[in-house]
Amino acid sequence: MGDARHPAGRYGTVSRFLHWSMAALILVNLPLGLLSDTLEDAGYETVGLHKSIGLTLLALALIRIGWRLMNPPPPLPASVSRRDARIAVAVHVLLYALMLALPLTGYIFSSAGKYPLTWFDLFGVPKLALTRDDAIVGLSREGHEILGWVMIAAALGHIAAALRHHLVLRDGVLRRMLG
Numbered sequence: 237m238g239d240a241r242h243p244a245g246r247y248g249t250v251s252r253f254l255h256w257s258m259a260a261l262i263l264v265n266l267p268l269g270l271l272s273d274t275l276e277d278a279g280y281e282t283v284g285l286h287k288s289i290g291l292t293l294l295a296l297a298l299i300r301i302g303w304r305l306m307n308p309p310p311p312l313p314a315s316v317s318r319r320d321a322r323i324a325v326a327v328h329v330l331l332y333a334l335m336l337a338l339p340l341t342g343y344i345f346s347s348a349g350k351y352p353l354t355w356f357d358l359f360g361v362p363k364l365a366l367t368r369d370d371a372i373v374g375l376s377r378e379g380h381e382i383l384g385w386v387m388i389a390a391a392l393g394h395i396a397a398a399l400r401h402h403l404v405l406r407d408g409v410l411r412r413m414l415g
């Protein structure tokens with residue numbers, strides 16, 4: 237496992253696994269959340285799936301942030317401008333904050349709902365002792381929706397930047413994360 241940490245100039249296997257598994261789950265969970273009313277009306281029980289994927293993402297985010305703190309990423313190639321590097325750091329910090337805030341707000345307001353919380357119907361997940369009258373429940377519901385849109389915007393900018401590095405600048409930045 238010589239590649240588990242970061243080999244010179246690239247992300248290691250652990251970081252790549254966490255990045256791509258979380259990217260896939262987030263890109264599934266955003267539309268699942270947005271379409272939840274439509275899908276439920278059409279008879280699909282997708283909210284439980286959305287919550288289970290979201291709780292999985294919360295656990296992965298905690299592991300990822302811990303791993304990140306112990307293993308700082310390789311420095312960007314010198315060809316990346318200071319301005320671009322600063323924007324990248326800001327967007328990455330925002331994405332990490334959203335990876336925590338979205339599942340946490342979802343967990344908080346779902347705790348006040350009438351449905352039991354499970355992880356893929358395999359085992360029960362304890363709920364917080366909250367009711368709809370608690371201010372944090374309403375705030376979390378509002379926050380979950382607004383932060384969902386913020387994440388869509390941040391992820392689109394992030395993906396556009398990755399493609400710009402690959403197709404326009406051709407500086408190998410996307411390959412650092414592909415392995």
Ligand code: HEM
Binds near residue numbers: 262265272287294342
């Ligand atoms: C990274 C993880 C998550 C993402 C990206 C995400 C994203 C979203 C988005 C974009 C919506 C649509 C918002 C709206 O239009 O109202 C939504 C709705 C919802 N989310 Fe999440 N969510 C995540 C995690 C969770 C978790 C962990 C739970 C609960 C344990 C949860 C519970 C819900 C519920 C119940 C709705 C439907 C709200 C309604 O009644 O309209 N979400 N989510």
Ligand code: HEM
Binds near residue numbers: 259329391395399
């Ligand atoms: C919504 C899903 C995604 C999220 C939340 C996300 C989040 C992140 C975060 C937080 C980092 C910083 C890693 C660190 O240095 O600690 C990162 C790096 C990276 N992401 Fe994503 N990402 C997503 C999807 C994608 C997609 C679809 C692509 C490709 C098109 C991509 C390409 C990259 C690349 C190339 C890097 C490395 C940048 C560098 O070398 O500094 N990401 N991503």
